[in-house]
Amino acid sequence: MVQHNEKPLLLFVDDDPDVQSAARLMFRHRGLEIVCAHDGQSAMTQLAAHAIDLVLLDLNYSKGATSGAEGLALLKDMLIMRPDLPVVVVTGHSGVAIAVAAMRAGARDFVMKPWNNERLVNLIEKILASRPVERETTTEHAMIVASAALERVVAEADRLAPTRAPIIICGPPGSGKMLLARRIFALSHDAENEILIHGEECNELPEEQGNWLIRDVEALTPTIQRRLADRLEMVNAPRVIALSSLGRDALDARLDPKLMLHLAMVVLTITPLDQRPDDIITLVSHFSHYFATRHGLPAPDMDDICLASLKAATWPQNVRSLRARIERAVLTGTWQVPSLEQHDNAGGPTTLHDTERMLVEAALRKHGFNVTQAARELGLTRPALYRRMARYGL
Amino acid sequence: MVQHNEKPLLLFVDDDPDVQSAARLMFRHRGLEIVCAHDGQSAMTQLAAHAIDLVLLDLNYSKGATSGAEGLALLKDMLIMRPDLPVVVVTGHSGVAIAVAAMRAGARDFVMKPWNNERLVNLIEKILASRPVERETTTEHAMIVASAALERVVAEADRLAPTRAPIIICGPPGSGKMLLARRIFALSHDAENEILIHGEECNELPEEQGNWLIRDVEALTPTIQRRLADRLEMVNAPRVIALSSLGRDALDARLDPKLMLHLAMVVLTITPLDQRPDDIITLVSHFSHYFATRHGLPAPDMDDICLASLKAATWPQNVRSLRARIERAVLTGTWQVPSLEQHDNAGGPTTLHDTERMLVEAALRKHGFNVTQAARELGLTRPALYRRMARYGL
DNA sequence: CTGGCAGTGTCCGGAACCGGACACTCTGTC
DNA sequence: GACAGAGTGTCCGGTTCCGGACACTGCCAG
Known part of the structure; x- marks a missing residue:
């Protein structure tokens, strides 16, 4: 993905090259860069290829088209791809019905052509100033490589x-x-x-x-x-x-x-992740920061003992397990995990035997290995529970 | 809160008595009841006093006013009070700017005066059909928490x-x-x-x-x-x-x-509710008051013995059971219940048998009662699964 | 100190469950 | 139409599990 410098980047969707040129000049004078698209397909391509901050969207691209249906469809596709993307509809062929439809489809605002330059730029800057989404979230797709x-x-x-x-x-x-x-x-x-x-x-x-x-x-x-x-x-x-x-x-x-x-x-x-501990270190750092930002919570403190235990742990689902573990740490504020969850759950659904074993062990732990109480809770006789304890090595 | 029968109830906000009368007649013909308000204050009062399903909102109430500012402010106040309330703006003095502003302020749709009766009724019915939340649940939205x-x-x-x-x-x-x-x-x-x-x-x-x-x-x-x-x-x-x-x-x-x-x-x-008697006390109080208001009936007297028996009872469907019990008490005027209903119903799964039954049933449902696949998932042979199916009546 | 209570660990005759095997049906492919 | 594959429902000799009973331990109130 091509990343521009700190100047906000707008996507300008209009089929008229003269309008595109005029817009580029006007926005550049005001410290805004634009990329242009002339139809829906090129708009989606540019959206995918650039870190777009806001879209200015005309609603009609075909000769003689005035219904706005093309633009509304494109608006919806854009918001599917990026739900938080601010889109301002800028159109000449407009009426109340079109304006209402655009707003209901998710447009942030509606501006009629010909626009007033100062007003438009003010609106854009106001929207950009209020945007809640960190562009950093796109960095998650990168491979984290250290080993x-x-x-x-x-x-x-x-x-x-x-x-x-x-x-x-x-x-x-x-x-x-x-x-x-x-x-x-x-x-x-x-x-x-x-x-x-x-x-x-x-x-x-x-x-x-x-x-x-x-x-x-x-x-x-x-x-x-x-x-x-x-x-x-x-x-x-x-x-x-x-x-x-x-x-x-x-x-x-x-x-x-x-x-x-x-x-x-x-x-x-x-x-497997177990075999590349250097990646674990880097992944822990990356995901800690990522989830702290995403959830608006501080990452819990990490010390050497904790990091060593993460490196020594087994990760049945590899990076997915580690990622989940780090997100849980951010959400709960601690790296501690309940002891039951330290069981490996790799593979498909567990069998009746596995479930029974888990429940027996859980009941025993809950009652401090008081067999009578555990049996009562499980609906078993004590000998039956003793047999299961022997069977499962508890 | 005044409760109407099952007909949907609209709030019609317009300052013109003739328009109010015409609207009442037209809507009644189509199975919709309305209450009317002529300005912002009366509109908020009616909203508070009735279980309103939808609001039809003009934007101007003062003589000569055309800016819509009054109506937009009222719209926002309504949505603060009830965030999910569908509001359709119905106005004569309109332009794109007003329509856009109304939609941005949270209006569900925008209709221009004079409206087409059939279209308006169709729109209203469509909105009512798509409303996601039952009216009752929004009024008891809060968790009742004491334990x-x-x-x-x-x-x-x-x-x-x-x-x-x-x-x-x-x-x-x-x-x-x-x-x-x-x-x-x-x-x-x-x-x-x-x-x-x-x-x-x-x-x-x-x-x-x-x-x-x-x-x-x-x-x-x-x-x-x-x-x-x-x-x-x-x-x-x-x-x-x-x-x-x-x-x-x-x-x-x-x-x-x-x-x-x-x-x-x-x-x-x-x-389970059985394990948090403090909640039972608070829920009894809450629901007694709620249903007394709702049904316009006094709640039957509550003494310590009655309260103790409610605390000691088992509630197979938890709060849902208790809520039904209290509503019945309000409706019948007594906390006594027919003896048949004092039977303990099967509670949630606690024993190994219950859990096994549940897992067997779930696996069968998951696989469309394909016994071979369900047995494989459960780690059982097919005959073993057949025996459990017979044992549990599946 | 003692008796009651809760819990422990094991035994054993009988009951219940096990799973491989069998005969069959249904569906899709060639 | 033949065939393969997946699934169904049941059988039965052998194996496992069942729970009441027994002997025992530890704790605590009287």
Whole structure:
């Protein structure tokens, strides 16, 4: 994403080049930079490509169009992408109905053409002064890299990003596969049309080309795997990045061999977080700051013992676990966690046995291992509880 | 507060008696009752005295006034008193600027005089149909808190309300989970766009952001749970409050682990009403007064023996049960109840059997009573699951 | 000091549960 | 139409679990 200096950046959406030129000159005189778009598609592209602070939006782009429907649709799309984005509707063809519709659709204000320069600039500055959202939140997408191991993986990914090579990214859940994939797409020459495909739910492949991001690729049915293999053999094949929690060997065993031939020419493997403590240090710092800012709460104090225990802990869901742990620390004001929650809950839903074990242990702890009371609460006889204690090693 | 029958009640604010008369006739023909006000003060008085469903608001009341300033000020005052009140501005002296100002001030829509009767009635009915909150619940919005246990939970909720943290609220049926959730939303920085999602019926997640209130979160399908987990990882994630009658441990067993990581960093647990007798005392007082006012009947006398028996009783549906009991007492004039209703109904799950039954049923529902899949999830063989189904009558 | 009470840990005959196996149905694909 | 795969409902010999009973310990009020 291109980041300008501290001058606010406006997006000016109007189909008239003369109006665009005049606006650019006028705003620059007043310390505001603008990027221009002439229709909805280019507007969304500019919004994605720049850190826009405010949008000035005309409602009509097609010759002879006066209904404003195009602009209202674009307004809604913009607010879907960025719900807190201030949008000022600036239009000539206007009536009360259009103005009301624009306001109901989420416009911050409504200005009629031709506008008064001073009034418009004053309105813009007032809105910019009152904006509540830190632009910093966009920084969360970056890969946080400190360890040499991850640095090598990211460097390889960056090198391959501009190519159209299919890539497999392996790594345990929560290790950053999705982040790395999105980074590759962002750095590629064709940073649009990202299509997310869930391996478990995929019943048919998209018709569109572009960039395909396939999660849990091993869950694709054999039929879809064959179709994907065929698709990758076409001249204008999509760019595919496949994600999996399995390793390369397991994928070899699970996926169609023809598909593996195409996909697996590059396999990037993100190691578990436990194996890269340098990343943990950096992630703790990053997320502490991030969640403190996001929630408006102070991050709890971090000392060496606490940091050592975070480094020594196991993270079943990798960065996702660590991130959740840090957010909870910010919200609760302490790094302490209830002892029950220190159990690993990795994997799918737990079984009846697991649930029973948890409840038995919880009841025993609650009653200080008084078997009679715990049995009463659990609705068990004491011998029955003794047997379960033996079974579960409690 | 004067309560009308089931017909919606509108407040019509216009200074012209002839317009008021014509409006009353027209609306009555279409099944809508109105009360009228001729200026700001009488409008606020009527708003306070009646359970108003919607306001039709002219903007000018003084002779010769056309600026709309009076009406805009009144609009703001109304919305301070009742933030969710739908207000439609109906005015003759209008332009784009006035319309924009009214919408920015919180008007639901803007209609110009002279209006089209059918269109106006259609608009009113559409707004009434889409109103999100039952009138009764807005008047008893406050948590009734006396016990230390609930006070701690509410304090924690208030502290977290301004954050965007996802929250799980656990508690038996009728214990006030929905009230607490709404309180959190009301106190948050973004008290709009509340979307209610029923876990059992949810086939797809909303596209809109804002605040999501998920009832029976454990009933979400695995697919929806994964999508929700993905959604919560986005930068501009919705604010989610999830409600469940299950405890934290059972949710751990039932929900997708990735989802639990995001949702369960804060778990608020409302204890059963039986365990907080101080709340019972306060609730009895509150509801006695509330229903006496509502029904225009005196509350039956309360003595110590009666109060003690209410404290000692079991409340299977918690506050909901107590509330119904008090309303009946007001309506019948006595605290005596038919003996049949003194039976203890099954309370929340406490024993291992209850928990097992609940998990078995939930797994079966989750998999559409596919016994093979449910057994696999529960870690049981199919015959073992069949025996439990027979045992529990599923 | 003593008796009552709450709790502990184990025993054992009978009851209940286990899961592999079987015969069957339904659906989708070739 | 044939076939494979997923699922259904039940059977039955073997295994496990059940809970009342027993012997015992520790604590505390009288």
